[in-house]
Amino acid sequence: MVLADLGKRITGAVSGLVRSDVVDDKALDNMLKEICAALLEADVNVKLVQSLRKSIKHTVSASPPGPQRKRLIQSSVFNELVALVDPQTDNLFKPKKGRSNIIMFVGLQGSGKTTTCTKLARWYQARGFKSCLVCADTFRAGAFDQLKQNATKAKIPYYGSYTETDPVRVSKEGVDKFRKEKFEIIIVDTSGRHRQEEELFREMVQIHEAVKPDQTIMVLDSSIGQAAEAQSRAFKESANFGAIVLTKTDGSAQGGGAISAVAATKTPIVFLGTGEHLLDLEKFDPKRFVARLLGMGDVQGLVEHVQSLKLDQKDAMKHISEGVFTVRDLRDQLGNIMKMGPLSKMAGMIPGLSQMTQGMDDEEGSNKLKRMVYICDSMNDRELDSDGKCFVNQPTRMTRIARGSGTSVREVEDVLTQHRMMAGMAKNIAKMKKAGAGLPGMGGGPGQKAQLAAMQRKMAAMGMGGAGGPGGAGAAGTGMPGMRDMDMGGIMNALGGMGGGAGPGAGGLDMQGVMRQFGSMMGGMGGGGGGGRGGRR
Template sequence: MVLQDLGRRINAAVNDMTRSNNLDEKAFDDMIKEICAALLSADVNVRLVGTLRKSIKASVNFASLPAAVNKKRLIQKTVFDELVKLVDPHADSFRPKKGRSNVIMFVGLQGAGKTTTCTKLARHYQTRGFKTALVCADTFRAGAFDQLKQNATKAKIPYYGSLTQTDPAVVAAEGVAKFKKERFDIIIVDTSGRHRQEEELFTEMTQIQTAVTPDQTILVLDSTIGQSAEAQSSAFKATADFGAIIITKTDGHAAGGGAISAVAATNTPIIFLGTGEHMMDLERFEPRAFVQKLLGMGDVAGLVEHVQAITKDSAGAKETYKHIAEGIYTLRDFRENITSIMKMGPLSKLSGMIPGLSNMTQGLDDEDGSLKLRRMIYIFDSMTAAELDGDGKNFVEQPSRMVRIAHGSGTTVREVEDVLSQHRMMAGMAKRVGGQKKQMQRAQNMMKGGNKDQMAAMQKRMASMGGAGGMGGMGGMPGMPDMAKMMQMMGGGQGGGGMPNLGGMDLQSMMSQMSGLMGGMGGGGGGGGGGRGRGGR
């Protein structure tokens, strides 16, 4: 993935320094030198790297540091903060509002992936309750309208375009007027790709802007553009004055730092990253989360949002969440979780979001991981309805069931045993989460009732639990505000459509699944993908 090598090199430089027995100014300078070399090799602008170097050195002045200061922690924090500054222009981007028409216009170079990204963004907002539409104002590229039409039809998004009208400004104005009349919340206008040197196409771009008066103009930048990103983005900024950037093709293996340089050059925020070819492969960009992911610290918020978007309309997922809230976890629930993971994309994409998992999965083939997941689905599909809806105890009582399922799924008995073992572990987690959720509900009822004596007693119990290191390392829990946060975390209070998020059970489950997949199903023998059929019943 783009910038993955950069992240590894920066991580290695900081870790080498922090492990050093003699942490002096020379070790600090060596670390900065390696970080700068890594940034330069990733095509980050030379001037930006120089500024970063000065900022890190200025923040950590060895001569004036008090003896009590933890130098390693200070250096780690400084590197993190300065990398965040590198990709954060401290400028807010436009946020569309429901109940009114928000017109978004796309501009960018030829081949940057504008048309595909238009559909991805439309689908992103559509899954969040916006009424979205697409307008093809690219009359220059042959097949542009057909491509947008295919993408929009696949994503079930209304579209507008013309095969006869050659003036893109007229097409854009007609399309926007049509969808405004039909009260669409978000109208996305796709335009022709162009180069900085093509003055006629730049003039056309400004004519479209005048015709549709967009609320936001987005520049689409190919992550493989290299050092020319700064010059190209500056040219677009001078002509179209875009307010946001989307970086595409970040699933490739190019350096990618050139696109990051465009942020500093134009003082414009990146709002999304294109991470693949599928409609779901669009990640919201947040500077701190991006640097955390870059340094192998994960992006749990991004993982939560991604999973909720995938499972929002899934009846099976809602049933699973309901079961977990009650402390129940069936084999069918496990199958639903595995299916959700498969929808999320390749293992390399998922591993970047979960703290520490990128190191564990380094070198693991996406195809290999995907095959293991599919083999687990074959196992589930060879179970009876009663077995799927059960707790797995009947397999312990009647081991011959495992033999039947292994034969029916084209897998091995060892693989079936591993799946059942992982299910038992996760069912135990669900039971604990169900109990905690009931406790949280009781506490919430107390807060609503306003019984001060009960609330004081609850606070005292929670404080004692925190002091004893309870609650899974969540630290001392001094009072009700923290407990309210926990309830919100476990109850999916933010934009999840009332569905629990991954704050409690699901993230742990997913990590357990992944570690199980990497270590537990090593056998993988016998009969490959042949037997999807149901086992003999």
């Protein structure tokens, strides 16, 4: 995540002060010194840093020492960081259905503008808008080919020209064409340009006048540091953009320069580009961003992310309601977890997990999941559709599968142990359902029925196929747990509770359970590297 190191340093400074017995002015000054140093190293503008320091000190100094002061310090740091990235503008663009909404993109060369255009078109398309793309970049060789390739992959209509060199004409023709065809989101991709290139800036103004966009978005590379402020001011004066998309936030340590740009132009960040894939685009919310920055998590973002995957879980949900959970169901759940993205992305959304997974390699975690999938893929159809007892009756099957998947017998045993745990949970759910339907006078009345129905709705909405499992007491603050098995059931249970309702953590999410299960996932299975995929027998 962008500014991850900054978040760790700020969190460490605040936590150190909160843990201390005495919170006097000297301790407060030391904390502010550490926070300001971290912000300056992240390329945040020095004037903004001075203003943040002054605001926090003014807020806290008036309060008397004690527990109340500690809470005030925490809230003040959070609020001031939110203020850095929130220009507090109410006139955010909201596209309307049934009419053409034109969005024009501007920005520097190499900022990821063309890729972001496709990501945004796909983002709107997934929400029911009829989206399309217009390539008005006739300056860069291969620009139209890049947009064409991205649009084809995302199944989004596009317009451009290999022969026409006038970007104003291309953009006008493309917009007019899609307007006639009743497209609702028309995104115009323009050439990358620098503030010192006056001719290209005039061209940008001409395109703006020709297509009359409803919104102009500047794409800003989060890694350019302090140069972001000067560039954004120049674009603001010429194109008067109304929003910013911050790209390459998955690897930048100098995102403070982009924050400075937000403050300088009083323009909101609307999206974050978090990777190279078309799905790696997140809607920006200042409070949720700062919460993730400080390791407080983003439960809402996690729910939205999982729901956007649209996982097909009808068969698994049917099996679980009947008290059945096959090895194939386990394999499907492993695939769904892999679709959720790298651990580093998930860690930022789950409170406390980012601190627990410091130093962990996404590739290592991904390899461990893949090895579990390889094991399942080396089973034949009879084994996959079984309840796992055939492996107990014929242990030689495990040896064959280990050889075929390039793993060890111990790893095969771990996968089968995991399956038994989840199969047991499925049987418990079926018993609960039966008790709720047939024993109204013995704890199975309307209240239990409603609770069971709510749990199933949450699971269905999340696209996850499991429930039950341990809540995981005592995981937070104790480091990585020493469990050998990855408790898939616990992960399913924790994620299944995100829809709301009673339960520990925010919105019914079993936070400790999630942290424990992800922790055991990273430390669980032995063996390194990715196993080869064995053939089915």
